[in-house]
Amino acid sequence: MTERISSVDLLDVRFPTSRHRDGSDAMNPFPDYSAAYIVLRTTSGAEGHGLVFTVGRGTEIAVAALRSLAGMVVGQPVDELLADPGALARRLTGDSQIRWLGPAKGVVHMAAGGLVNAVWDLAARRAGQPLWKLLADLTPEQLVAQIDFRYLRDALTEDEALALLRGAAGGRATRERILLERGYPAYTTTPGWLGYDDEKLARLCREAVDAGYELIKLKVGGDLADDVRRLGIARQAVGPEIRIAVDANQIWGVPDAIGWMRELSAFNPYWIEEPTSPDDVLGHAAVRRAVAPVKVATGEHCQNAVMFKQLLQAAAIDVVQIDACRVAGVNENLAILLLAAKFGVPVCPHAGGVGLCELVQHLAMFDFVAVSGSTEDRAIEYVDHLHEHFADPVRVSGGRYLAPTTPGMSAQIVPASLEAFRFPDGPEWAAADDQPLTTVA
Helix, strand or coil, X not given: CCCEEEEEEEEEEECCHHHHCCCCCCCCXXXXXXXXXXXXXXXXCCEEEEEEXXXXXXXXXXXXXXXXXXXXXXXXXXXXXXXXXXXXXXXXXXXXXXXXXXXXXXXXXXXHHHHHHHHHHHHHHHHCCEHXXXXXXXXXXXXXXXXXXCCCCCCCCHHHHHHHHHHHHCCHHHHHHHHHXXXXXEEXXXXXXXXXXXXXXXXXXXXXXXXXXXXXXXXXXXXXHHHHHHHHXXXXXXXXXXXXXXXXXCCCCHHHHHHHHHHHXXXXXXXXXXXXXXXXXXXXXXXXXXXXXXXXXXXCCCCCHHHHHHHHHCCCCCEECCCCCCCCCHHHHHHHHHHHHHHXXXXXXXXXXXXXXXXXXXXXXXXXXXXXXXXXXXXXXXXXXXXXXXXXXXXXXXXXXXXXXXXXXXXXXXXXXXHHCECCCCHHHHCCCCHHHCCCC
């Protein structure tokens, strides 16, 4: 009998990170890192796992969006899905009625990405390979066939994408060996949450350097005097050679971003991340011109490949920050990686959160092996929390991500954590005193 997708299980899972201000920044002072969690099940008993990352309230909306899309997956022949996940991605993002709620943006787009990622997880499990390896072993023709070029051809054509991939093919085996031996560079945001006191900031900065990180990131944008003090503490703790990036999480308008960064320039920040609205292409370009040589980075809230295309065309960013759960999954991220390669802009993925480190490491490692061929000025963000909830958690040593070897996309949350942190009736929430942080009053 033909193996088919038999069900799509959906769970609202939330972790109370707001209790200790983990994840706190100028725009998100009390986040509860959460996920709309997905398990695809097949008639033969196989599984594929995915998630949509959220920060607390609204996770139920992501679950509802997933439920609306799940009918397009249930009943589908597994072999057909795994042979061409791109066809599913186009079907999910192109449904004429649900598309109206985007199009290609917001909760419905993120839900489509969660389902697409779950299919890729199933494909990698079926192949017995980690996702980065499965992708790297595909031919240039197979990879290009997974991408929807409709809105991209004015910046990147199929032939140009093929040329980029074919140009990188020669060194794949060597780079794969290097990846397995040395891992991939990481940077850490663990010291930099806005809610941490000065002693904790200094201690975590020193610990990051001792652990081998050459780039750390601090949140900014709450209060200028506080930012000046905190950057001074961090710079004193790490010395002049360690790079310090700063992240405003969209809190500023363009003039404020320029003025604020001029005040922080004395501390030699490496980049300013999300200096303004993630949709403001020309605003990012203006900030970039004004704050150089400080780099401008963005992408974690960039809603689709078209926005990345425009940021690159307008010379508005120096660093592309892909996110595994913001756009419509692996397929759209393949397009973004190729756009970045075409324009010669390094990719430093956004991570942290629930599962973002686990998922996005595969995309960065694939990029190194099969697309850009480089780790120069590139690093994957790392935040040291919540990894214990995953069946195949990230491994970081000496400031580098170690390449995963377990089949899949590393998205599976262990059953005990799903049970404990299920919202709102899991044991970690049912007896909690801080319910108002995650439910509407």
